[in-house]
Amino acid sequence: MTHPNPMQLFDISGDEIDRVLNTFYSRIRQHPELGPIFNGHVGETDAEWDKHIALIARFWRGAILREPGYDGNPMRAHMQAGNVFSEHFDPWLALFEEVVSEILPPQTARPWIALAHRIGRGLRLGVEDLHRPATKAPSLS
Template sequence: MSPTPNPLQLFDITPGQIDTVLARFYARIRIHPQLGPIFNGHVGTTDAEWDVHVATIARFWRGAILREPGYDGNPMRAHMQAGNVRPEHFDPWIALFEEVATDALPPDTSKAWIALVHRIGRGLRMGVEDMTRPASAVPSLG
């Protein structure tokens, strides 16, 4: 018998499914030719360092989707302060996530999470784009 989902959660997914997707996704990120060097430079290169990162990101997604407490970071600030995250990095990040989620989850679940990833990715990309604009420039609104 599966547990009753939290009525506030965004869509039907279990914590275990979140963990599975993130483990597979970040295993692929680590070796991605464009994204791997960026992530490895910020996260580290050891399994222990990556375990900490993936656990942090799992808390983020559990909060965003399942409405669980436990994540207290600021993804926008982290991406903006990284210094080497560029707007063009979001498309391959999203494409890789789509591949992993589609392979690992039931279709309705993967579609719902992918839609959320696109929405969050758009916001993060806009924040990163705005960091590189001169103060006098008009901000991008989408």
């Protein structure tokens, strides 16, 4: 497959992004640790989740396909949530890797997983900074 957009990061279609996100968030909703957090912020109804998934799809389409349309601030959203902590990122990323690897071929899954880890590291650092006592130095590991 060739990139329809030369600025696109790797070969993936918008439909593939949507399929991954729909599967991923259906599992998040049921996840014993992450489900209650997400359901508390997103809502419990399919309509609320559809709206959230559409927002996240715009984020990923912008990040990967370089499509315009996402105007949110993921760092602010995660920091303002109040109940998102550093320890939530590992199970989120593990579930994301699982879904991406199930749905996409390896040559597409690998770069998306790597991008998710890079973004996740930044979000985790922001959340850790928010919750760190002022007297404690940041961990750079």
